[in-house]
Each structure stands twice: as structure tokens, then as C-alpha cells.
Amino acid sequence: MREDFANVEVPEILPPSDDGVFKTLLTHPNARSCLRDIISSNIGLPVKEVTLRNTELPIGDILEKRERFDVSCEIDGGDQVEVEMQADPMEGDSLPRGHRNIKSRAIYNACDLHSGQKSVGVSYGRLARTYQITFCGYTIFENEENCFNRFSFRNAEGRELLNAVNIMFVELSKLKRVLKKNVDEMTGAEMWAIFLACANNPEHRELLKKIIGAREEIKMAYDLLTSISQDADERARFRARRKFQMDLEHNRLVSFEEGKFEGKLEVARKLLARGVSSDTVAQSTGLSPDKIRSLIN
DSSP: OOOOOTTSOOOSSOOTTSHHHHHHHHTSGGGHHHHHHHHHHHHTSOOOOEEESOOOOOOSSGGGGGSOOEEEEEEGGGOEEEEEEEOSOOTTOOTTTTTHHHHHHHHHHHHHHHHTSOOTTOOGGGOOOEEEEEEESSOSOTTOOOSEEEEEEEOTTOOEEEEEEEEEEEEGGGOTTGGGSOGGGOOHHHHHHHHHHHTTOGGGHHHHHHHHHHOHHHHHHHHHHHHHHTOHHHHHHHHHHHHHHHHHHHHHHHHHHHHHHHHHHHHHHHHHHTTOOHHHHHHHHOOOHHHHHHHHO
8 A cells, every 4th residue: 555645634633533543542641530531421420440451552554444443441340341433434334224233343342341251250140330332423323313322231111121231322423402502501421522523623612612611521631632633653643544544435436436337338238239239338328439349349
């Protein structure tokens, strides 16, 4: 892959909605209180202690940019929390398909995390709770106005079996209503969602100032984000991720166009085999007369 990243613009303040920036920010040694607050705000429980389980970013190889940038940690009482940012839809996932991939992945990861805890000598009733929190830069639940969705095991009437496994999605694409609220009416989860979605957006600078003034942990996160954004290595990694994504999208479009072209050729061959005139085939498929002649020859 080419190493020319000159055509990729890097903003002055890196977006915390970028997967890599998100993890760099929340795993920073000075961000422990920020991580504690963002978890507490989203699971709806006070969190006093948080211990990171993974801090390394997968940056050794260009293919590793496909890895999920998650933050796995342990909170009070041994409960497990995995927080991740999914800035763009997973490959092959889409709203018409119900975003089955990311939903299935969240279920798989939450259950894998829950069943992976040590159970020797521990009764099932004393196993730690598991929380999977996914921040999404796009819409997953089309007919849901609320940007916060939480799922657990329930029966057909909605009665919860046990709150042992909790899966949460925060759709950053649905903040239009939240952005109109007064800051003193916002929940902590709403403030964090706005920060993650808008921290580098000049359009919301005044609102962000008010949120920073209202919540100390978000002020700390913004100060850290500003510092991270000035780091040359971090900016280079951001540029590399963006370039990789651009190349990936370009390759998808090329493959799509090539597939369309091959399809036209196949239709043209069948029409010609049936004795349809070359002019009619050209008009029907959009292929050039020269291409039709080459098929005939």
C-alpha cells in the first residue's frame, strides 16, 4: 500500500469518535476518573474503582487497523465492562439488513466475556456481572428515537431473568434532540455522548464549553484529547487509519463497478447469441459499439 498520506486531512482536534483515538484517550494513565465516570453514567451505577485489562493498541501492521479498539476493564466487586467505539458500520453490515453483524458481535463478546471469568470455587449466583457498551457513529435501530438502548435476558412479557449480562448501544447519530436540551437538564450519559460526537466540531463549541464547565471529568477528557491531538505519532496513526479506510472504500467501489461491467458483458453476450442487433445490445446495456464489436469478434 502507498505511504502517501498527504491527501488525508488531519483536524486540529482529533475526533474521539475515531476508534483509535477513543482507546488512546480512555486508556491514558491520567484518564482513570474519566473512564470511571463514562462507565458509571452509562450503566447507571456508581463506580469507585476501575482497573484496565488491556492497554495496547494494535498498530504493528496495516491489517491490524481492522481490529476492534475496545477498552476492557474491571470495576467495583469484580464486575466486567467492555467499552468500544464503532465509528463506521462493520463490513457487510447495513440498516436494511438490521445491522445483524454488530448486534451478533456484541452478544458474542458479552457472553464470551461473561463465561470466561473464573468460576472454580465460586457459586453461579456470585459470578460478576458483565457490561458491553458500544458507542456507534451511525444508526442501528431505525425506528428508535432514543439514542440509548440497553438489553438483557428477559421473558416474552419483559420480566428480567437476571441482570448478569447487559448489552448497551449508544448511537451518536441520534443526538439532535439531546443537543437542544439545557446542559443542567442533561444526564451524564448524554454529556459524554455529545463530547464523543462533537468534541472536534466547531459548530458545537459553545455547548461543549458549557458541558466542560458542568462536568469535571469531561473537562479532563477534553484537556487530554487536546494533548493527544498535538502528538505527532498519534496524528500519524490517525492519518494511517483514515488512509486505510479510504483505500478500503475505494476498493469496494472499484469491485462494485467491475461487477456491474462484467454483468453488462454477460447480458450482451446472451443478447447477441439470440441474434439481437449490435445497436440494440449497445442501447440496452450501455456498452460502447467498439465493445459490442469485440464481443462479436
